[in-house]
Amino acid sequence: MNRLLKHREILLFLAILLVLVLVTMRFPRFAQPGNLLTIFNDTSILMMLALGQMAVILTRSIDLSMASNLALSGMLVAMTNAAFPMVPVPLLIAMAVVIGAGLGAFNGILVWKLDIPPIVVTLGTLTIFRGLVFVASGGAWVNAAQMSPEFIGLQRTVILGLPMLSWIGILVAVLFFILMTRTPLGRAIYAIGVNPTASVYTGINVGRTKFFAFVIAGAVSGLAGFLWVSRYVIASVEVASGYEMSIIAACVIGGVSIAGGIGTVPGVLLGAIFLGVVNNALPVIGVSPFWQMAISGAAILLAVVLNARGERRKGRIILRKAAAA
Amino acid sequence: QDQTRIALVVKSLGNGFFDAAAKGAEEAAAELGNVELIYTGPTAATAEAQIEVVNSLIAQQVDAIAISANDPDALVPVLQRAMQRGIKVLSWDSAVAPEGRQLHLNPSDTNLIGETIIKLAADHLPEGGDVAILSAASTATNQNAWIEAAKAAIPEKFPNINLVAVVYGDDDSVKSTEETRGLISAYPDLDAIIAPTTVGVVSAAQVITDQDLIGQINVTGLALPSEFKQFIDNGASKGVALWNPIDLGYSAVVLAHALVQGAEPGPGVTMSLGRMGQVTLDETSAGPMAVPFTFDSSNIAEFATYF
Amino acid sequence: MTDIPATGRQLPDRLDHPLKSALVSWEGLLVLVAVAIFIMNSFASPYFLNEWSLSDMTFNFTEKALIALAMALLIISGEIDISVAAIIALASTLMGFALQFGAPTPVLVLVGLLTGVACGAFNGFLVTGLKLPSIVVTIGTMSLFRGISYIILGDQSYGGYPRDFAWLGQGYVFWVISFELALFLVCAVIYWVVLHRTNFGRRVFAIGNNDVAAQFSGVRVDRIKFVLFCLTGLMSGVAAVLLTARLGSTRPSIAEGFELEAITMVVLGGVSILGGSGSIVGVVLAALIMGLVTFGLGLLNVPGIVMSIFIGALLIFVIGLPRLFQLLRPRA
Amino acid sequence: MTDPILTLAGISKSFPGVRALHDVSLELYPGQVTALIGENGAGKSTLVKILTGIYQPDEGKITLGGGEITLPTAHSASELGITAIHQETVLFDELTVAENIYLGHTPTNRFGLIDWRRMRAEAQKTLDSMGAGIDGGILLKELGIAKKHLVAVARALSVDAQVVIMDEPTAALSQKEIEDLYVLIELLKQDGKAILFISHKFDEIYRIADRYTVFRDGEMVGKGLIKDTPQGEIVRMMVGRSVDQIFPERSAVIGDVVLEVSGLSHPTEFENISFSVRQGEILGFYGLVGAGRSEVMQAVFGMTRPSSGTMVLEGRPVAPRSPADAVEAGIVYVPEERGKQGVITGEPIVKNVSLPSLGKTSRAGFLRMAEEFALARTYTERLDLRASSLSQNVSTLSGGNQQKVVIAKWLATLPKVIILDEPTKGIDIGSKAAVHDFMAELVAQGLSVIMVSSELPEVMGMSDRIVVMREGHIIDTLENKGLMPETLVRLAAGIADEVAA
């Protein structure tokens, strides 16, 4: 059905292949399966965050607070782990998800009940959540030595050749795919992005749907919080600061329309992987690290221009010969 | 109310290194008596945020500011204004340009640090080999100085060590992790990664641990024992160096107090560092505190309990 | 001309002043908040009520507030610019670059301003020429502009700006009134006049309310939006000059995070993020409030991050307040 | 005589500053069509929204099949079997046709997941039963406006409803599609469904409705059986006075050519468009919906860029690159989509009216509010605008009054040529006559008027000459003397040749 969207995803896929081929021509090691799997593993967190952000952007909202939510959830579980090493890690994961979802619900409630534009709400909670990380931790870091081996080790456990982190990423992606294509909530998320007025007439509660989108984004942020602190074995106030822009960038490159209603799970996955590949490739091909930022900026602009070209309405095409052409 | 108020301004709050320094500063304040210590700093390590902190300290009319600067130049105007308003200013750890402070306390001798970080790697590479440096922000003054010193030391003292790359992890664990990975894929024959930053060295050691490269690539550099102990234990690192941050904070406050008491710093002047001995200032009114100390499997457990 | 038969119906100009009273009450609310914070500050710290303290305080927000003035117009027109801080970085870098060739102060200022305008024009072109959403475009150019600074400067920095240049960021015009503050006040008046008292301002509001209908009404929508992006770029250039002069040095990481603070000022000032409404007085008050909060807490040595909790909460609280009243009223 | 299935009693609804409905009642009978009639802003759509759970009434009682019900959400209304085709098309461009039909009541499998295959099949069944000729699998945005309306109808049918509400369903449909819709309504009646039908077109009301209810200014002023009531009486109830449906006499002297358009083309929308308008003339543009008339007019107005062709205004070539250029030259355009393109909702009447004339009311670029109010008052009072004050927000005006604001805005610029695109679409009979009178005034004052309209009586009653368009081409330009309506319809629909052959 979505011929056009599929087309866009293929384009993105080709772009990723191109980067891989170019880099591999100079550094054969780069394209080895091991390294590719490492890149995928590295990108898993960005991938799930971008999926959460997609759910929010589809509803014509935006969540600028995801990175702060991640930092707060991550800090809280890390502190819990440091203080009570005997608490089992799965319980900590559940705790991270619940905290994240709770913070997301806070955003969602403000958007739903107080009707504050999402960008304002999350601009506010962006600083509030991060401030709370400082308040909770007193500014202190939780470092590797304070974390229990299980806490650090869980996502590194290799199953069938892939680390747990990758498996979690795959699981989240599959859940998102089902959510977005097969559940009434997922379809409602699309519907209110495409046409909010029509959604009201259709019996969709626009506010509540947005609320759930924020809860989903929050839950993902919470999960990512746990994964982040145990991956980089540090929890601090500055964790993932400024990362919200990378999350949005992954969505945009993946073809999510900032105006809502357009975007797919595979597209966003590819968008995140594209960023992951580029970030990994630059240092390898010996491009000065100082070029990284400009290159990712240019990639974002290029993606927007290409997406806009695809999305542009071709007009009505009244003339018969034009329609035939 | 003739208490002496001394502000210890750090690069960013929450950093274990600076928290340890604050401990030493408290110790000095207690020892000197009648000193009120203000431990402060921005949350993000940027010059702009640090300027706001200094502005509010000027407004509070503190007696002295001892700062570890996020930028050697950007803080000069605001610190000059502080000095105009009668506040004594010194920098420690990470320097401010000479016109923005009365003296600077280096944790150690720059050349010595540069040499030490290479030596830490070279000691375990008798045949020589490839090493790479993972630094903090590309703008960090002290790191850059050490790297320059290290580069200068290699040809004479470690001729068979080959420095293949210098990359920057911005004292950010994600960036540091990515850069480490980049180094590993780009330089298959890499033997050691030198990270003269406490954030970078942990990230690098974690990557080596994760990728099962323990024994192939040795991670070394400057690290806080408490944060780094496990990587000495698991073999990802054979040893790291650092000076004692507690001593550094202590010395900074002792010096600040001396300035408030009317000491006149200048090239060639020798000043007391209390229990740490003395420091002699060079032509830019800067001086080293002590030699760097090496931690390895033999002593890390002990020091990890202190800082 | 034949007359249409008079119907006898006379349309009054206005029944009450709904628009005006709404604005007055919003700004009134901000004034109240500002006064409350001022009083709290003076009780909380003995160092607050000192002309030099208050003067120093203004350095913490004038540069961001200058950008917020232009950003307010841009947001009222329904667009946004996230790249302003990156424009500062690029403008500052190019000023430093020019300095290497011995450029005198006027040339440095010109380089800063022109870079700002050029970056703004680039954003404006992408948004109006290629019809791209501004939030995404400027997220992209945010990385691009700062990225160029990194390419030029790498780990280096530019310093050694001339004395008369430094005056722009550190000098005083009169008593405790710094040049930065004076410039901000002048710009605030100019922006107030432009937005509230000229045809241009009226058209900006019309575009923000409905840009399609505005275009169908003969408003040159794209041209005005383009001008607004250029203006925002120009003000970022102005901020770059001031900040560079104040810091006396340039690094690619300069002014990180300024964009969010400028936008926060605009929104806190009562400008609708959806476009179409807002006032300059509100933005100026919001800038003052943010300055007062951060400086007041700074005097108590509260870490900056904790202050930001206050700012964030204030933002949500103030914006949500009218709706909160609405929700509570029917029950009460 | 059957009992009503749905009864509303004592319903009131107020918006801030507007009392939309006051103590109205309404009954709907199974197997019958009840027409709801009233001027613009009489409260018809508001009632629909109350019936579909989108608005909550302030007071009043709704009974369905004997039991009292409440409709807290749109969902609860459709659960109870009340479904509506709303005045604005409320569909989803980026979703498939099938999903548009089933969104909100999608069939699910036993895991609660959406059953796409079943949904597709059932949607297709509904579409085929209507003879819509639409593939349920394509994206809605690929359909034309008329087909979209059919999808909206299919959506209403997909719910097993007892009550079907249609709010001006024929406004955007062509004659053929309207005929199809009538057949459909007939089928629904036979199924015993109660239908509420809202329309401003009396011919269709008399054709399909069994009963009527008339609203005026938010109050119910009459109801009865259509077959017992002459049209004039309903009109009198509606406007509170009698209105003659005769088009105004025109006394304009037709002068020289003012605007000459030749060879105007666009890559995809229209080709080789040539026509001219003279001073004091009304030039009608007739065609089926989608013939491309609006596109041509928007090109003349500078909104879209033609690929070739020239325009000459009063002997001077003009090539407007934007509406601003066109306005400067003296060509203005009253767009078809009032809410989106005509008025700036969110701003008061006065600012809407003065927007294109700011250059005149201001001094050196600085605003002068007094001048703006004077200008706005002059023109809105001439058009008999109904508003409480000039500072009233245009979004709170009814459609007809919004149209008057748009026309006032353009008259204030003292144009030479005024283009009116469907000037009376969705406008009640009273306001319609006012707009027609006003057009006569305009030409009498020496303006040239181009009127795009899909309503045959209007085109024939008002135009001096008529241009007929089909599929982006001008088919013919006719003098409006002794024309037969059939001629125009044939030309517009492209069946003229067949008959001739």
Ligand SMILES: Nc1ncnc2c1ncn2[C@@H]1O[C@H](COP(=O)(O)OP(=O)(O)OP(=O)(O)O)[C@@H](O)[C@H]1O
């Ligand atoms: N959401 C709203 N807020 C304020 N006023 C409203 C709102 N919706 C409708 N109104 C007002 O209520 C009145 C009734 O409007 P409604 O749309 O029901 O009229 P209508 O009979 O459907 O007219 P039309 O024939 O033009 O469609 C009008 O005066 C309108 O301006």
Ligand SMILES: Nc1ncnc2c1ncn2[C@@H]1O[C@H](COP(=O)(O)OP(=O)(O)OP(=O)(O)O)[C@@H](O)[C@H]1O
């Ligand atoms: N496929 C479509 N999708 C969305 N809107 C459409 C579509 N087709 C037509 N419209 C809208 O319906 C209106 C009528 O179409 P258009 O203007 O092209 O035809 P026209 O010949 O001018 O007919 P008329 O002016 O009588 O409606 C336009 O305003 C257009 O925006």
Ligand SMILES: [Mg+2]
């Ligand atoms: Mg209606």
Ligand SMILES: [Mg+2]
């Ligand atoms: Mg049309």
